[in-house]
Amino acid sequence: MSERTVLEVENLEVAFATSRGPLRAVQGVSLELEQGKTLGIVGESGSGKTVLSRAIMGLLPRTTASQSGSVRYKGAQILNAPDDELRKLWSTHIAMVFQDPMTSLNPVQRIGHQITEPLRVHLKLSKSEAKETALSLLMQVGIPSPTERYEAYPAQLSGGMRQRVVIAIALACAPRLLLADEPTTGLDVTVQAQILDLLGHLQHERDMAMILVTHDLGVVATRTDEIIVMYAGNVVERAPTNVLFKSMAMPYTEALLNSMPRLANPSHTRLTAIDGRPPDLLRPTPGCPFSPRCPYAQDKCHVEKPSLVETAPGHSYACWYPLGAGRRDGNAPAQREPVVP
Amino acid sequence: MSSVSLTHPTNEAFADIKGEIAAEEAADTTKKRLGPLFWGCAGFIVLVAFLATFASVLPLPNPDLGNYSSAQNAGPGWGHLLGTDDLYRDILSRLIYGARVSLVVGFGGALIGLALGGIPAMISAFRRGRVDTVLNTTSYVFLAFPAIVAVIAIVSFWGHSLFKITLIIGIFAAPLIYRVVRAATLSYATRDFVLAAKALGASDTRILTREILPNIMPTIVSFGLIAVATIIVLEGSLAFLGLSVQPPTPSWGNMLNEGASLLTGAKGQTNPWLVIFPASAMFLLLFSLNVVADKLRAYFDVTEIKL
Numbered sequence: 001m002s003e004r005t006v007l008e009v010e011n012l013e014v015a016f017a018t019s020r021g022p023l024r025a026v027q028g029v030s031l032e033l034e035q036g037k038t039l040g041i042v043g044e045s046g047s048g049k050t051v052l053s054r055a056i057m058g059l060l061p062r063t064t065a066s067q068s069g070s071v072r073y074k075g076a077q078i079l080n081a082p083d084d085e086l087r088k089l090w091s092t093h094i095a096m097v098f099q100d101p102m103t104s105l106n107p108v109q110r111i112g113h114q115i116t117e118p119l120r121v122h123l124k125l126s127k128s129e130a131k132e133t134a135l136s137l138l139m140q141v142g143i144p145s146p147t148e149r150y151e152a153y154p155a156q157l158s159g160g161m162r163q164r165v166v167i168a169i170a171l172a173c174a175p176r177l178l179l180a181d182e183p184t185t186g187l188d189v190t191v192q193a194q195i196l197d198l199l200g201h202l203q204h205e206r207d208m209a210m211i212l213v214t215h216d217l218g219v220v221a222t223r224t225d226e227i228i229v230m231y232a233g234n235v236v237e238r239a240p241t242n243v244l245f246k247s248m249a250m251p252y253t254e255a256l257l258n259s260m261p262r263l264a265n266p267s268h269t270r271l272t273a274i275d276g277r278p279p280d281l282l283r284p285t286p287g288c289p290f291s292p293r294c295p296y297a298q299d300k301c302h303v304e305k306p307s308l309v310e311t312a313p314g315h316s317y318a319c320w321y322p323l324g325a326g327r328r329d330g331n332a333p334a335q336r337e338p339v340v341p
Numbered sequence: 342m343s344s345v346s347l348t349h350p351t352n353e354a355f356a357d358i359k360g361e362i363a364a365e366e367a368a369d370t371t372k373k374r375l376g377p378l379f380w381g382c383a384g385f386i387v388l389v390a391f392l393a394t395f396a397s398v399l400p401l402p403n404p405d406l407g408n409y410s411s412a413q414n415a416g417p418g419w420g421h422l423l424g425t426d427d428l429y430r431d432i433l434s435r436l437i438y439g440a441r442v443s444l445v446v447g448f449g450g451a452l453i454g455l456a457l458g459g460i461p462a463m464i465s466a467f468r469r470g471r472v473d474t475v476l477n478t479t480s481y482v483f484l485a486f487p488a489i490v491a492v493i494a495i496v497s498f499w500g501h502s503l504f505k506i507t508l509i510i511g512i513f514a515a516p517l518i519y520r521v522v523r524a525a526t527l528s529y530a531t532r533d534f535v536l537a538a539k540a541l542g543a544s545d546t547r548i549l550t551r552e553i554l555p556n557i558m559p560t561i562v563s564f565g566l567i568a569v570a571t572i573i574v575l576e577g578s579l580a581f582l583g584l585s586v587q588p589p590t591p592s593w594g595n596m597l598n599e600g601a602s603l604l605t606g607a608k609g610q611t612n613p614w615l616v617i618f619p620a621s622a623m624f625l626l627l628f629s630l631n632v633v634a635d636k637l638r639a640y641f642d643v644t645e646i647k648l
Contacts, residue, residue, distance in 0.1 A: 090539075098536070100533060106534045118543075121547070
């Protein structure tokens, strides 16, 4: 752990108690994040990425979610810490941008009130100081005529504008770690790029650490330093971004990439989808969780679960028959060059 | 202040947002209006409240003591605007003093109900768990018991001062208010903006009062006003049975009770006005309360519909 390490997660396990038994939403995830770096967490719906980010934040309900392992923020253990202690970190050290800007703003409070609230509570600013800071924040997130928007209600703003406001609120108390949970899912494509650029710009400016959670490999491709691919609550591949796209090893990562629509394709090309359905976390299979859907699966894959092994510095994956050079079995389908977007 | 501007250096707005501004201007709010019916009804409530409050300084004859030089059982006229009853008392004066009872019991009972039912409701819906289970079950137990019977029983044992009646009715209104407020809170407690507020370090009290309360306020206000109307009817029923404030103190209910015997001519005289006026006053007040409650709810709903 270097001096610049902001976040350290070790062997994090999250299980929800359900009537059909425990649902292990996050299974032994470890990660590390340095100041100023961006980590991408990629996976499809139900892969545990949102639960992972909420567990890091400490936002999961204590009564239904049992969490073990360790989450350390600048060396201090924050997993299962009491709310009173987390409250000192929230907003001033760790902040979160939520998925849907339509629901993450209070519909009956003015924008200005919602931005100034954390400033007044945490930084103890006076009313006029808070307003001044809020206006400068609105300006920084690219909201035109901030003085007018300051008095507006969320319903008076468009989706993109609302997400900008949400980002402004999250950044209000200058956090050192920002978790963005699918920050662009509720927005249309042109606005998506703007919001992501804005996040990257602000992160760079503030030398902040950021975790970008998404289901879209295209989103993380150019905006992250490292990527973690999650499947069924497990980390199945982890690598620096450029390494991942150059030599991805896990068939699931490839499948995710292949299911992205491509501009180069002729019109009416069928979109490649991953066959089968996401696994039922209540009834785990003994082998690799991806094996029922994996085009390269062998007998071994169905009975024995591969563990996450590091093959190159920084690059680790959990697969018996990885793609590319690392392939261990000659019988597997012909090698395929991973497609770089 | 300098430290703040250091952490938030201003830079110019980004250029690529023109499309967004256009889209946003399209989503303009249309101004909602409450309409003349609302203002008429609200005006009536305010008028009744004003008259009841200042009854003692208004030039009104004594409501409890008749002036024997006036006519008995007179219809509306110049001397007594709404006429007199069989004890030579001025009906208008009795009506206005009677409004005091209705308003105090109605609003007081609703406020007690809100305090005893609303606050626990917000906490139980927000916290869930065991607190919620216990309070929820308690409210069902209370609701299963016929309130009017319980109120009649308690009042006849404990006494029928204005304060006691208000308190008892307030206690029995609480479980109903609990259910409504709990349902409203539940629908907001799991929203993203509540979680977002928590992630910004807001305390539970702050989340309840600043995030959830403003959202459920329309429900509380409109249901509160309907509770006032219901309680006024309940007080009227008690008074009609002679279990509310005791004569000669007037209340609309006991005026109706006295008037009922004069309607049939059982006392050898008839005076329908003695029933018509308090009944109309009660009808108008209840109608106004319901209209105001309904219009307010629609008026405040605007942001929710637009989302």
